[in-house]
Amino acid sequence: MTEKKPRSLLYLDGVSVSFDGFKALNSLSFVVEPGELRAIIGPNGAGKTTMMDIITGKTRPDEGEVFFKGGIDLTNKDEAEIAQLGIGRKFQKPTVFESHTVWDNLELALNRSRGVFATLFYRLTGEDKARIEEILSTVRLTARRDDPAADLSHGQKQWLEIGMLLAQEPELLLVDEPVAGMTDAETTETAVLLKEIAKTRSVVVVEHDMGFIRDLGVKVTCLAEGSVLAEGSIDFVSNDAKVIENYLGR
Amino acid sequence: MITLFLVKSLDRTIIIAVAILLALAVLVPALNLLTAPDHPLHVPIYLVSLFGKYLTYALLALALDLVWGFCGILSLGHAAFFALGGYAMGMYLMRQIGARGSYGNPLLPDFMVFLNWKELPWFWYGFDMFWFAALMVVLVPGLLAFVFGWFAFRSRVNGVYLSIITQAMTYALLLAFFRNDMGFGGNNGLTDFKDILGFNIQAAGTRTALFAASALALATSLVITSGIVRSKFGKVLVALRDAESRTRFLGYRVEHMKLFAFTVSAMMAGVAGALYVPQVGIINPGEFAPGNSIEVVIWTAVGGRGTLVGPIIGAILVNGGKSIFTAAFPEFWLFALGGLFVLVTLFLPKGVVGTFQQYLARRRAYCVAARKNEEAELAAAEPTAAE
Numbered sequence: 001m002t003e004k005k006p007r008s009l010l011y012l013d014g015v016s017v018s019f020d021g022f023k024a025l026n027s028l029s030f031v032v033e034p035g036e037l038r039a040i041i042g043p044n045g046a047g048k049t050t051m052m053d054i055i056t057g058k059t060r061p062d063e064g065e066v067f068f069k070g071g072i073d074l075t076n077k078d079e080a081e082i083a084q085l086g087i088g089r090k091f092q093k094p095t096v097f098e099s100h101t102v103w104d105n106l107e108l109a110l111n112r113s114r115g116v117f118a119t120l121f122y123r124l125t126g127e128d129k130a131r132i133e134e135i136l137s138t139v140r141l142t143a144r145r146d147d148p149a150a151d152l153s154h155g156q157k158q159w160l161e162i163g164m165l166l167a168q169e170p171e172l173l174l175v176d177e178p179v180a181g182m183t184d185a186e187t188t189e190t191a192v193l194l195k196e197i198a199k200t201r202s203v204v205v206v207e208h209d210m211g212f213i214r215d216l217g218v219k220v221t222c223l224a225e226g227s228v229l230a231e232g233s234i235d236f237v238s239n240d241a242k243v244i245e246n247y248l249g250r
Numbered sequence: 251m252i253t254l255f256l257v258k259s260l261d262r263t264i265i266i267a268v269a270i271l272l273a274l275a276v277l278v279p280a281l282n283l284l285t286a287p288d289h290p291l292h293v294p295i296y297l298v299s300l301f302g303k304y305l306t307y308a309l310l311a312l313a314l315d316l317v318w319g320f321c322g323i324l325s326l327g328h329a330a331f332f333a334l335g336g337y338a339m340g341m342y343l344m345r346q347i348g349a350r351g352s353y354g355n356p357l358l359p360d361f362m363v364f365l366n367w368k369e370l371p372w373f374w375y376g377f378d379m380f381w382f383a384a385l386m387v388v389l390v391p392g393l394l395a396f397v398f399g400w401f402a403f404r405s406r407v408n409g410v411y412l413s414i415i416t417q418a419m420t421y422a423l424l425l426a427f428f429r430n431d432m433g434f435g436g437n438n439g440l441t442d443f444k445d446i447l448g449f450n451i452q453a454a455g456t457r458t459a460l461f462a463a464s465a466l467a468l469a470t471s472l473v474i475t476s477g478i479v480r481s482k483f484g485k486v487l488v489a490l491r492d493a494e495s496r497t498r499f500l501g502y503r504v505e506h507m508k509l510f511a512f513t514v515s516a517m518m519a520g521v522a523g524a525l526y527v528p529q530v531g532i533i534n535p536g537e538f539a540p541g542n543s544i545e546v547v548i549w550t551a552v553g554g555r556g557t558l559v560g561p562i563i564g565a566i567l568v569n570g571g572k573s574i575f576t577a578a579f580p581e582f583w584l585f586a587l588g589g590l591f592v593l594v595t596l597f598l599p600k601g602v603v604g605t606f607q608q609y610l611a612r613r614r615a616y617c618v619a620a621r622k623n624e625e626a627e628l629a630a631a632e633p634t635a636a637e
Binding site: 056058078079080083084088089091095096097098099100104107108109114115116119120121122164168 | 255
């Protein structure tokens, strides 16, 4: 395992965490390679969100190692530091800044220095403007650029949030249930968009929608009770006896 | 860089507000000093000081709005920063009395002689110089806010808990300043001021100058606050107010952002306190009373939190009402104030200014929609006309 560390983008080994005696993660080991798109499935309470909390610094593990880009230890860093290192996260519920316009949401997410004085004297350069416009057209919100984010539909908010993640230019993107509450057409479009994004960075998607995961056509990891149950192609995983028993149902 | 920051801060409302304040700073002193007392436009000196006091309250409300309206920190202890700025100014004014006090001691203020103190405590050194006192007016509240905010924001104390500890802070200061051996005049505070910068503090010229200084300080703070909230930093403040953890996951150090806003706000409150004290002629621990900080919240809510001119209008309206009400029906004022807060929260949650802005925005949207409809009708009518 140790020789694998330097090459992989994200490396979790033997990670455990418990809340009030409940073991949310039970010596979980998990590796994401650069440029990989990975789907994670698993029943409720399998530890999918907790795993994301650990990677993004919201929760600290009781034991185990978490390394990013080979040598960077994530267990002693906080959310802002980890975000600046290049890990972006999309939540289950779309969280955009409702009172800001679509444009301002993207401007805030843009990967620029984020200190007090840097933001106080920030000037929108031509380069930044072009980048925001590019993202607006990628997520198809150009027409809504000056509207407050609160006025967007549910699907549009999800897309705006994906646009914000693009603006952040992360090397690793964690996406929690991106198609929850979306129409079928939106779901298909989102799969296309995620595959597009994964061309230039690694993406980890947590999802319940098996059709969507089939659309993605990538390596799947199934979690249950805080550890990895099976890993492989969607057909391999969905035929696994343990996965059928734990998650898909007999 | 700085000029761009200031230019960006100006929009129409701010320009109008600053222009009004500057005009007041010139006109009011002129109408007091240059007209005879029986002239119909004469502004009596008591009114000049009364409105000067309102302007310092408005500055305090503006300071609170920066943290409450734009950053979501409901500080229930902002009057503490105001009072600390006031005490710094009061100490300067005490040292200006010199040997003219009742005990004629050239060095020690009267209350120290009365308590049989033999020498000046170390923390009174330097307050005989105006520049030093002026520096302390911003430094002391700023430092307290910085230290307090450092611990509170780093431990992620939020919402009601934060409000409660700010309230506890001002209460602790109230109790401390009540003690005689703190060295700030105890219960009686600091009073009997004679001069400021060598001018008699009772003279009409000095009092009108203090009014003008208050108006200028308010105008300057308005421009600075506007610059802050309209910068990208201001957008981050609003973002963390609405979705703090999302802002963190974007890579912003939320605690640094809050700390900066809180410290700047405390400094502005300190300046307000320093201008308040010479105009009312006294500062005592009562200024730290928790109720005072809550009143500031009411002014800001009435005017409209999250708007910049709102708190200024709110502070002047409520305090004007208070002056009239307490003279006419003294026993009913507190009921009126409480009722006002309930009514504003229920029916004008955005305050007077916020509601007005909402109305304007709605009318503009309606006009745009009406024009679009008209155009669409014209476009639909055209082909038939062509036939």
